[in-house]
Amino acid sequence: SHFALVMLDKFQKELAGLGYSITMHRVLTEELENRNLPTSFSPERTAGIVCVEMFDYEYDKMLCSMGLPILFVDTPVTRLEEPLEADVLSMDNQSGIYSFIKEMADRGKTSIGFIGEYMHCQSFFERYMAYRNAMYLMGLSCPDEYSIIRNKEGIRRPSSADYHGYLTESFQKLSKLPEVFICANDFIALDALQVLKKLGHSVPDDIYLCGFDDSPESRIVTPAFTTIHIHSQIMGFSAVNLLMSRINEPSLNYRTVHTETTLIYRESTEN
Known part of the structure; x- marks a missing residue:
């Protein structure tokens, strides 16, 4: 029962209305360690990537080097590392x-x-x-x-x-x-x-x-x-906006967006 399930459901419905489909790939531990893409993943058929809870910084850098529009939903703690070259969607954590x-x-x-x-x-x-x-x-x-x-x-x-x-x-x-x-x-x-x-x-x-x-x-x-x-529906809607704007305008400055939360x-x- 993860918040991302509702978010991805909204994301898929919004994308379908824009003529896109979504495929899901689980990155296995061995693939993370060896910096390999999932065998089911086809870059040639991919317009953009959404990474949900991908917390391996070096693997994320590898994904960013592919030249595809990428949106991270949460990220590893970058600390003093170089920021990832991608948009980031998160919830208001403060x-x-x-x-x-x-x-x-x-x-x-x-x-x-x-x-x-x-x-x-x-x-x-x-x-x-x-x-x-x-x-x-x-x-x-x-x-x-x-x-x-x-x-x-x-x-x-x-x-x-x-x-x-x-x-x-x-x-x-x-x-x-x-x-x-x-x-x-x-x-x-x-x-x-x-x-x-x-x-x-x-x-x-x-x-x-x-x-x-x-x-x-x-x-x-x-x-x-x-x-x-966490308002998962608005996260799904925001994910579509961020990824589609990156697909349509690849030269945009990278953005980090936090959506509202309620105590x-x-x-x-x-x-």
């Missing part, structure tokens, strides 16, 4: 977190942490930086131990069990849990909820949780998560 932290501070909840691998992708990085910036702007302390932003060390591709182990160790190291945790997405919030319950902590009685994405899981879990809703309060913060 406003909802700013509003949430201000609301928590207004309620007297000033001890706030963050969970999620901040270098996993640009969106996670922006969400983590929004958390730190909001804490600074509100004059709240931001202890490093409240930033649980990595994963199990020494494992190339940690599993869900590995991540649960990492969360367990991280929570147990804390002399005191913060009053609130902001999670990089709803699935990380689910992981955190499960681990906290195993350790004997109750959400929201002992600690508040906030996710991001407003996935269907965030609504049916107990307690339902406070989260930040939604639910039971995980006693709403």
